[in-house]
Amino acid sequence: MNQAEAPVHDSADSRIDAAVEERVPAVSRRMLLRRAGVGVGSTAAAFWGGWGGVRGARATPPDVSADVDPGSLLSKLVRRITMGTSPAEMALANQFGYSGYLEYHLNYTAIDDSALQARLAPLTTLTMPYPQLILLPNGQVISELIEAVILRAVYSSRQLFERMVEFWTDHFNIDINKEADNYLKTIDDRDVIRQFALGTFPQLLDASAHSPAMLYYLDNTTSVAGNPNENYARELMELHTLGVDGGYTQTDVQEVARCFTGWTWFGRNGQPNAGTFRYNSSVHDNGQKIVLGHVIAAGGGMQDALTVLNILTNHPSCAAFIAKKLCRHLLADNVTQSVIDSVAAAYTQSGGDIKTMIRAALAPNVLHDAAPKYKRPFHHFMSAMRGLPTSIANTSGIRSLLLATGHMPFYWGSPDGYPDALDYWFGLILPRWNFGASLMNGTTGSISGVTVDSTAFFSGLTTADQMIDKINQSMFAGELTATERSRLRQYLLVNVASTTRRRETIGLAIGAPTFQWH
Amino acid sequence: MSDHESIECLGCTEYRELSRRNFMAVTGGVTMAALSAPSWLPRVAVAKDHRGTQRDVMVAIYLRGASDGLTLCVPWGENAYYTNRPTLNIPRPDSADPNRATDLDGFFGLPPAMSPLLPAYQAGKLLIVHACGSTDTSRSHFDAQRLMEVGVAGVTYTSGWLGRHLYSVAPMDPNAILRAVGISTGLQRSLQGGPSTLPIPDLDNFGLSGSSTTNAERRGALNDMYAVVPDPVHAAAENTLATIDLLNTINFAGYVPAGSAAYPAGGFGLALKSTAALIKAQVGVEAVAIDVSGWDTHINQGPISGGMATLMSTLAAGVGAFYTDMTTGTAPTFVLVAMSEFGRRLAENGSLGTDHGHGNALFVMGNCIAGGQVMRQWPGLSPGQLYQGRDLQVTIDYRDILAEIIQQRLGNTNLDYVFPGYTPTDRAAVAC
Numbered sequence: 001m002n003q004a005e006a007p008v009h010d011s012a013d014s015r016i017d018a019a020v021e022e023r024v025p026a027v028s029r030r031m032l033l034r035r036a037g038v039g040v041g042s043t044a045a046a047f048w049g050g051w052g053g054v055r056g057a058r059a060t061p062p063d064v065s066a067d068v069d070p071g072s073l074l075s076k077l078v079r080r081i082t083m084g085t086s087p088a089e090m091a092l093a094n095q096f097g098y099s100g101y102l103e104y105h106l107n108y109t110a111i112d113d114s115a116l117q118a119r120l121a122p123l124t125t126l127t128m129p130y131p132q133l134i135l136l137p138n139g140q141v142i143s144e145l146i147e148a149v150i151l152r153a154v155y156s157s158r159q160l161f162e163r164m165v166e167f168w169t170d171h172f173n174i175d176i177n178k179e180a181d182n183y184l185k186t187i188d189d190r191d192v193i194r195q196f197a198l199g200t201f202p203q204l205l206d207a208s209a210h211s212p213a214m215l216y217y218l219d220n221t222t223s224v225a226g227n228p229n230e231n232y233a234r235e236l237m238e239l240h241t242l243g244v245d246g247g248y249t250q251t252d253v254q255e256v257a258r259c260f261t262g263w264t265w266f267g268r269n270g271q272p273n274a275g276t277f278r279y280n281s282s283v284h285d286n287g288q289k290i291v292l293g294h295v296i297a298a299g300g301g302m303q304d305a306l307t308v309l310n311i312l313t314n315h316p317s318c319a320a321f322i323a324k325k326l327c328r329h330l331l332a333d334n335v336t337q338s339v340i341d342s343v344a345a346a347y348t349q350s351g352g353d354i355k356t357m358i359r360a361a362l363a364p365n366v367l368h369d370a371a372p373k374y375k376r377p378f379h380h381f382m383s384a385m386r387g388l389p390t391s392i393a394n395t396s397g398i399r400s401l402l403l404a405t406g407h408m409p410f411y412w413g414s415p416d417g418y419p420d421a422l423d424y425w426f427g428l429i430l431p432r433w434n435f436g437a438s439l440m441n442g443t444t445g446s447i448s449g450v451t452v453d454s455t456a457f458f459s460g461l462t463t464a465d466q467m468i469d470k471i472n473q474s475m476f477a478g479e480l481t482a483t484e485r486s487r488l489r490q491y492l493l494v495n496v497a498s499t500t501r502r503r504e505t506i507g508l509a510i511g512a513p514t515f516q517w518h
Numbered sequence: 519m520s521d522h523e524s525i526e527c528l529g530c531t532e533y534r535e536l537s538r539r540n541f542m543a544v545t546g547g548v549t550m551a552a553l554s555a556p557s558w559l560p561r562v563a564v565a566k567d568h569r570g571t572q573r574d575v576m577v578a579i580y581l582r583g584a585s586d587g588l589t590l591c592v593p594w595g596e597n598a599y600y601t602n603r604p605t606l607n608i609p610r611p612d613s614a615d616p617n618r619a620t621d622l623d624g625f626f627g628l629p630p631a632m633s634p635l636l637p638a639y640q641a642g643k644l645l646i647v648h649a650c651g652s653t654d655t656s657r658s659h660f661d662a663q664r665l666m667e668v669g670v671a672g673v674t675y676t677s678g679w680l681g682r683h684l685y686s687v688a689p690m691d692p693n694a695i696l697r698a699v700g701i702s703t704g705l706q707r708s709l710q711g712g713p714s715t716l717p718i719p720d721l722d723n724f725g726l727s728g729s730s731t732t733n734a735e736r737r738g739a740l741n742d743m744y745a746v747v748p749d750p751v752h753a754a755a756e757n758t759l760a761t762i763d764l765l766n767t768i769n770f771a772g773y774v775p776a777g778s779a780a781y782p783a784g785g786f787g788l789a790l791k792s793t794a795a796l797i798k799a800q801v802g803v804e805a806v807a808i809d810v811s812g813w814d815t816h817i818n819q820g821p822i823s824g825g826m827a828t829l830m831s832t833l834a835a836g837v838g839a840f841y842t843d844m845t846t847g848t849a850p851t852f853v854l855v856a857m858s859e860f861g862r863r864l865a866e867n868g869s870l871g872t873d874h875g876h877g878n879a880l881f882v883m884g885n886c887i888a889g890g891q892v893m894r895q896w897p898g899l900s901p902g903q904l905y906q907g908r909d910l911q912v913t914i915d916y917r918d919i920l921a922e923i924i925q926q927r928l929g930n931t932n933l934d935y936v937f938p939g940y941t942p943t944d945r946a947a948v949a950c
Binding site for chain 1: 582583656657658659660661676700703704705710715716717718719720723724726727728729732735736739740742743744746747751754755758762811812814816867868869871873874906
């Protein structure tokens with residue numbers, strides 16, 4: 001969709017937008033980062049129940065009405081559904097308004113992404129069928145897939161889609177370093193995650209359950225009648241659908257494992273269908289099973305596991321579990337039960353339609369109340385490159401820095417996926433500072449394959465104030481705090497005419513506290 | 519025991535502030551100490567001798583994925599072990615098989631891959647506690663790990679047992695900048711809530727990138743920007759800036775282990791080797807958490823020559839080297855524990871692997887540990903003796919062992935703070 005075809009505000013949308021603007025100011029990063037009254041002693045307050053800093057900021061919002069611009073909720077939406085704000089993205093949001101902008105991104109197939117496609121064209125493994133993939137070195141297949149994730153995050157116009165791909169990649173985590181998954185993850189990414197990231201949850205789950213990458217990763221490929229392997233069956237309920245407290249028992253795990261016996265793949269031995277799903281009826285347990293109280297009659301064959309998937313996606317725990325995780329991804333580490341309930345209701349009413357859930361989670365009043373969310377390292381890196389005129393020739397340097405943060409795509413070993421909460425990520429802050437320092441080091445930066453054109457960025461600007469304003473608008477959507485602004489300006493003023501000094505100032509901005517949140 | 523031990527940690531903040539000033543003062547002037555010290559030692563050789571306080575440094579190793587305790591320490595005296603593990607067993611010590619277990623006490627034995635631990639065991643410094651673990655019933659890795667690392671049943675707590683220990687005991691060294699480290703990119707749950715605690719994946723690579731000319735200036739800017747934000751990010755930034763200087767005083771790359779200890783190649787060996795260097799540098803670090811992943815052996819477990827054997831070899835070689843390194847010469851005293859969220863099913867599955875079980879074996883090593891024994895209240899492996907008819911029972915709660923260590927070796931009497939609501943049973947795991 002080009003901008004001329006942008007959705008027009010209907011009257012309902014306008015009312016929502018207008019109503020939002022009348023409310024008290026959104027919880028902003030600026031408020032979060034204002035440390036008034038939150039001393040070092042807050043460690044003690046934070047100790048027993050979550051982190052006091054964030055909650056404290058919410059519980060007693062200071063009076064900041066004077067310095068919250070009316071567009072702050074819109075920029076918050078931009079930050080939540082993208083890998084980082086940029087001038088172009090803010091222009092789109094301003095043009096479409098809150099609901100129009102969200103719908104624009106939900107209707108992602110209509111967004112022209114040909115520039116990205118051109119960048120991805122050299123990565124030939126992305127579209128290759130398995131028999132061709134398997135002829136290539138595993139390292140090439142893995143690095144092309146990771147390179148694609150980075151290029152899409154930085155350059156794709158379909159930013160919400162990429163954010164949801166990120167979400168489902170964690171939800172249906174597969175460790176790419178587990179032998180056959182060196183190759184199979186490329187297919188899972190293409191045919192499962194990206195195929196249904198904005199489809200319905202039952203579609204997505206069904207595709208994942210048939211995915212050789214997943215069946216191999218969770219050992220179902222060796223699960224046979226009489227002595228089934230419980231690994232996939234357990235994680236299917238615990239991590240993919242119901243949640244650990246979702247109401248299943250160890251007996252259910254064993255029964256589901258029986259239902260999935262024979263779900264495997266055609267291996268790499270040269271068959272024409274190598275790399276595809278295989279139901280091997282000869283090792284399937286054809287006895288009766290009872291799953292979560294449902295009797296699955298004997299002799300069901302492959303239908304047994306399809307029945308299980310149906311039971312799971314229609315279970316109330318599934319709606320609640322997916323809703324909670326989605327809220328955590330799009331909104332905040334902690335959201336109220338009523339918000340989770342509303343998103344779960346959207347799941348139930350829509351048959352697990354992912355777009356419907358996103359609309360519920362990102363309702364203006366809901367987003368308004370969401371606390372700031374700490375960027376994970378990947379998000380932090382990508383947001384820096386998105387806010388600046390960045391050219392990526394190759395991603396080798398970015399990948400090695402991602403590895404040092406512990407957040408390389410597809411590298412999380414256990415099936416729960418990368419953590420999505422502050423308490424895991426807050427401690428290791430140095431690689432974030434170093435990403436900024438390296439990206440903007442000297443006149444060309446010192447990350448292999450990446451350059452930022454700071455001359456273009458500051459083109460026509462002469463004073464420190466102008467340059468800090470530019471950083472604030474392009475990278476922070478105007479949310480740079482007074483302290484940050486003052487300190488960055490002070491740093492720049494030492495030699496405002498120096499290119500390296502200007503670049504280092506941007507590097508420090510990437511390391512600034514506000515830039516760690518979105 | 520430290521005379522700080524009964525003080526509530528209301529003064530932790532003051533300690534941190536004090537430590538910063540002292541550190542800056544020290545780095546400003548003292549280089550003399552470096553002249554007579556080994557080259558890898560820090561130039562700030564002013565820290566208190568740990569032994570003066572009789573407090574061990576805790577090294578907490580977590581075997582993620584539920585390690586198979588029935589392989590780590592083999593109950594070869596049980597016939598049921600062999601009948602349930604027809605292909606995945608370790609042969610009896612009296613077998614002619616070259617891959618047989620090494621007998622420990624006439625009932626248990628170590629598999630070949632774990633033999634690097636024999637010297638510590640035979641010296642009475644390695645204790646194995648069997649049928650041990652968390653009594654929580656979860657067979658979920660993630661739930662069980664969280665509960666075990668938190669150390670409190672239910673969902674009320676988010677902090678970890680080691681973090682609460684650090685929080686409720688005065689620093690071993692009042693000048694400490696860094697009291698605990700997780701060798702990880704994300705802080706382990708066990709250390710959450712600990713003051714002056716950071717995740718650092720590589721102790722030898724912790725500095726600010728960019729131009730050296732502007733390094734100090736940029737650090738100043740970062741310091742000022744983070745000075746006014748709330749915790750925990752504020753504390754992380756402050757600790758990070760101070761720790762950069764601290765770690766740069768230690769030459770990890772040049773560290774020579776004592777007793778010709780040979781750490782295995784790879785991340786785990788490097789983590790333990792760096793940990794030894796950090797402890798010997800005596801900069802006030804009291805706890806280090808290290809993870810070893812890969813124990814979720816649902817298929818092709820390979821206890822003799824496969825995947826689990828490789829994992830065990832690395833684990834045992836690393837811990838064995840650490841033992842040699844730390845007990846040769848005059849290193850500070852330590853206690854090392856290795857635990858996992860639960861054990862694995864007694865019966866092997868059809869994939870030459872084992873599914874999720876319950877009871878496990880806990881490994882404890884240290885200068886004052888009642889080692890040289892496999893401590894147990896052995897429940898047996900017959901059908902009627904198994905947990906839920908399938909798994910090894912837990913007859914000794916892992917917190918019994920940790921509580922004793924915390925009280926007697928880590929100088930903390932605030933046990934109700936570390937393990938609230940839990941009354942540990944004395945197991946005599948500590949020897950002195």
